[in-house]
Amino acid sequence: MFDIFASRKYSFEQIPDLTGKIAIITGSNTGIGKVCAFEMAKKNCTVILACRNKEKSEAVVEQIKSETGNQNVDFIQINLLKLASIKAFVDAFLSRYQQLDILINNAGVMMPPFGLSEDGIEQQFATNHVAHHLLTLLLLPTLQQSSDARIVNVSSMGHRIPFRRLDLHSISDPKKYNRIVHYAKSKACNILFTRELARRLEAQGIQNVFVNTNHPGAVSTELYRYTPSFATYILRSLVLITPEDGALTQLYLATSPEIKEKQIRGQFYVPYGVPSQPGGVAASADAPLELWEFTEALIKEKVASYEGAPI
Ligand SMILES: NC(=O)c1ccc[n+]([C@@H]2O[C@H](COP(=O)([O-])OP(=O)(O)OC[C@H]3O[C@@H](n4cnc5c(N)ncnc54)[C@H](OP(=O)(O)O)[C@@H]3O)[C@@H](O)[C@H]2O)c1
Known part of the structure; x- marks a missing residue:
């Protein structure tokens, strides 16, 4: 809650030169994802904005190109509420690029009224977890070809809501x-997916991902679009940090x-680049495999x- 007081273990200045690297960031036309796209483009990364809204995303691509001078910024449409769209995104990506080094599974939705994805899956679970599970596994063979591939699954302290x-x-x-509990579950899933994928990579001796x-x-x-405006106003005024700090x-994990160097795998980090431990169901021993198989x-x-998963 009080991230404003957290110590800073990373800064934009510490991001290394990313020339030759290719990154996909979901939900990068606004919020935290947009800042990631901007800062990585500044360091010469080729950045693909994987977003739903074409008009909004193309405007952000132009803004990043003109403000950073990096012309290798691209938009490929994806709608995480349609599993068919994930496959279409990957096909479009692989038709344009032969390499992938960084995947930031950042897009998310928080506490909307009940709704189902096109595939009939509750929308927070569908967007925050299922879509990113599929996206990651379709891209894994390409990521495995990188000498230092990074996958970052953006979770939340909200996973600790009991x-x-x-x-x-x-x-x-x-x-x-329950829109609060379903958000917590979807964000616990991000951690459980990370733990199980890290375990599987290790079991197969895959060192470079x-x-x-x-x-x-x-x-x-904009994540707070479904929370009461008064509560959001109080939060914004008192405790919320900027998207840049967010x-x-x-x-840090992506770049x-x-x-x-320190072989950091399957770990949970908090602001600003500090190792931590997940809690509740996200820390349980059986849930990673249960979630993966489901x-x-x-x-x-x-x-x-x-x-099926290639791993
Ligand atoms: N903000 C916080 O306090 C906070 C705290 C903990 C964790 N997080 C996590 O941080 C991540 C980024 O959130 P943010 O705060 O930057 O939120 P944001 O400003 O609302 O951005 C979310 C992004 O996700 C995209 N998105 C949502 N549903 C999508 C879909 N079906 N298909 C494709 N894209 C979709 C949005 O695109 P559209 O514009 O098309 O909706 C937007 O680009 C999320 O995973 C969130 O859970 C945020």
């Missing part, structure tokens, strides 16, 4: 919907040479062409 079990089989049941997760801080962005922790089965049921 709940006893994920209750995955009723996650899309409107009668069981580093997957980690973070809480960016309580950040003043971007630092995921930029710092320390990740490779999500794989769910995607196979919804996407006929999905052959």
Whole structure:
């Protein structure tokens, strides 16, 4: 809550030169993701904005190009509420690029009224977790070709909002919907997915892919569109940090040479680039595999062409 007082272990100035690196950032036309795109472009990274809104995203691409001078900034449309769109995004990406070094799974939605994705999956679970699970696994073979690949799954301290079990089989049941608890579950899923993917990479001896997760801080962005305006006003006035500060922790995990030097894998970081521990269900021993198997089965049921995780 009081990220404003946290110590700074990373700064924009510490981002190394990213010439030759290619990055995808979901939800990068606003908020924390936009700052990541901007700062990485400044350091000569080729940045692909993976976003839903074409008009808004193309304007941001032009802004980043003109303000950083980096012309290697691209937009490829993705709608995380449609699993078919994830596959179409990956096909479009692979038709333009042969390499991927950094994937920041940043896009998210917080506490909306109940709604289902095109595939009939509750929208917070669908957007924040299922879509990013599929995106990551479709891109993993390409990431594996990088000498120092980074995957950052943006979670939240909201994963600590208490709940006893994920209750995955009723996650899309409107009668069981609690918009606060479902947000917490989706953000716990980001951590559980990170832990299970890191375990699988290690089990297969894959050394060059580093997957980690973070809480960016309580950040003043459009994420609060579904929270009461009075509460948001109080938060903004008192405790919320800027999107620039909110971007630092995921930029650390995505770009710092320390990740490779210190072999940081499957870890949870908080502002500003500080290691921490997840809590509640996100810390449990069995939930990473349970979530992985449930999500794989769910995607196979919804996407006929999905052959399963390559790991
Ligand atoms: N802000 C905070 O206090 C805070 C705290 C903890 C964690 N986080 C996490 O930080 C991440 C970034 O959030 P933010 O604060 O920067 O929020 P934001 O300003 O609301 O940005 C969210 C981004 O996600 C995109 N998005 C949402 N649904 C999508 C969909 N179906 N398909 C494609 N893109 C979609 C949005 O695009 P549209 O414009 O098309 O909706 C937007 O670009 C989220 O994962 C959030 O959970 C934020």
